[in-house]
Amino acid sequence: MAKLSLSNIGPMDNFIINGDMGIWQRGTSFATIASAAFSADRWEYQKSAAVVHTASQSSDVPTTAESNHESTYSLLLDVTTADAAVGSTDYASLLYSLEGVDTTPLVGHSITLSFWVKATKTGTYCISFNNKGDTKSYIVEYTVNTTATWEKKTMTLTLPSTDTWTADTTASLRIYFTLMAGTAYHNSADTWVSGLDLATSNQVNACDSTANDFRLAQVQLELGTRASVFKSRLTAQELALCQRYYQRLGLVANSPFGAGSLISTTTFIGHMPFIVSMRTSPTVTDTGNFHVRAAAGTLTASSVSFGGSRPEAVQIEATVTGATAGQGGTLRSSDANAYIEAAAEL
């Protein structure tokens, strides 16, 4: 199975995967989203603060007349529990992480980040570019001028070739869209500084009211100093790129996941290939009800587990009753709510 990453599908205008917020494999609304959880594919929410957000797919997007690109969705962070008192180590942000193999073409070059933002809270916000080793940060300020209005922001910087950027399939360049940051994460703007910092002291607290919304759309990271009009990829291509990091299969009754055999009267062992090769051996989770379809009939699976995970496939093991050892079978979903997800996020 071919490995799929940004660096091997041809010349790229945008080094951000799902910058158009079109792929939402995990769902479209995430109430009380936890830190380190994902909403739109590839977009991770991070916080260490009392603030509570609902992350969701929003159809409020920049108009085609404004952006010269027709988006369908933006990513919305809606404050449901405000945090007006920012502690020194508090922070809340959206994080996008690039793989080393996709960061390598950017190292030593000027890069330009552009995006559309619509926020209730006006004032100074920050973007922080970091390396995975958390040893360097580059903070750039931008201003939300008008409340609840789509505005395009652009910024250019150079990734120094003197720094160590991983060149493999682990995380390398990380981009934080900061909503709030305590003084422990403050540093100077427009220069590479040591350590992992997220904002300048000018950063507003965009989490201080339940009236606050923050929408992000059309995020693009390009080589060079010019921010071009947002260009989307084919949906199939964008989805496949996302599936390198996360795949959700099923959600249809009797959806087949993998074929195998009943190695005893109680155990089914099967093989489930992934849709595309994943970044690394993924974490695999089952949700819902499953059964094994075998010659003996439909055998309800009392438990399902996964072992021998590889980027290309995983071994399924299901516990059943009433099986006949030696028969073949297929693990299937028992209803439209069952699914198996594989995660290889950075």
Added chain:
Amino acid sequence: MSKMIVPTYTYKLMDSGVRRSDGACIPEAESNRDWKMYQEWLAEGNTPEPQYTEQELIDKAQSEEIGQLRDELRNVVTGQFEMMLELFKLLKQFTDCTNADVDPAILEKAQAWTQKLARLKEIS
């Protein structure tokens, strides 16, 4: 950077990797972020649960035993049906009779045995 607020999990050993308390099966892969979190959890002095509890081992063994006994019982029943049908054929041969000469009740039983035998072979 201070530690993120992330859910607190426990872990259980598997044949390979570990199973997290939310059901996720985490492979032993250095570049898997969940495996890294597990390593950090271990470094904090935590200990994973064994793959099977004592009760789970007992349940597993019993379940296997029940399955084996069921297979053996099926083989015994199949053998008995085959034997009875063979005897029925032999009886007809020795007595030189046709189905018309046989008591309809016995014939009915023989037909039922044939059907049951076919069904047992089908599902075995």
